Amino acid sequence: MSFCLDTYLQESENYEILISKAGFKESKKFIEEHSSKVMYVNAGEKILGVRIIGIPPIPIGINEDKDTVTLSYTKPCYGTAVIELPVKKEEINNIKSLAINPYKK
């Protein structure tokens, strides 16, 4: 079964909420400032099984040493959170294939 971020966040505790109830731009800045590598994708790209929500270009932080990604997660009533979670290499490769730019930093 393919990975689904919504299900993962409900069923796993193995993720970190870095900021919460924030605005999208604040979250974007946080990801850019706290990630060793940042990739940018278009709004609505399917990342970890769900469409990523935000104002493009949307940053995704990649840590290939820890195999984690850091991304924004938006809900209508709760604003935007930034979460970091472990993922498989294939998910990182999928993000790379969708990236507008290969790398920033």
Added chain:
Amino acid sequence: MKKALILLGCPEAPAQTPMAVYATYKLTGLGYEVTVASTPSAMKLLEVTDPLKYYIKNKIDIESCLNNAGENSYDFLLGFVHKDAAVSYFVTFYHVLSIKSSMAVVFERDAELLEKFIEDLNESTETTIVSARAYHNPTPLRVKFDRAIEQLGEQ
């Protein structure tokens, strides 16, 4: 038949639900088949407001709508924007649908926030924006919406 999608944000702003019913009524009058996408709680408000589905015939959960939407799924996108998250949702739907015709109804009590939402929308879309300082009272929005929808009808 032309298809319109109405996006609702968090339902905590009282003006949103009556404006959603009103917008559905107006778009239906222009010949659109209207679907309203919302959170479960915003959908409950619509169900109580319009129990016989006189105005709102089609409702869908906003998350499943987004996951299944694709280019050209709809002819017109109308979004209610009164929170930062609603800007993000509107922009995302705008790009996923590759929509040609759209309108964002932006409202907030705080003038600076209202301006920020408008700037963010202008930055990444070419949508028509209807805006007013409003929260409880839908009238300022309805008046501006009527003018904008009249222009849409003339196109």
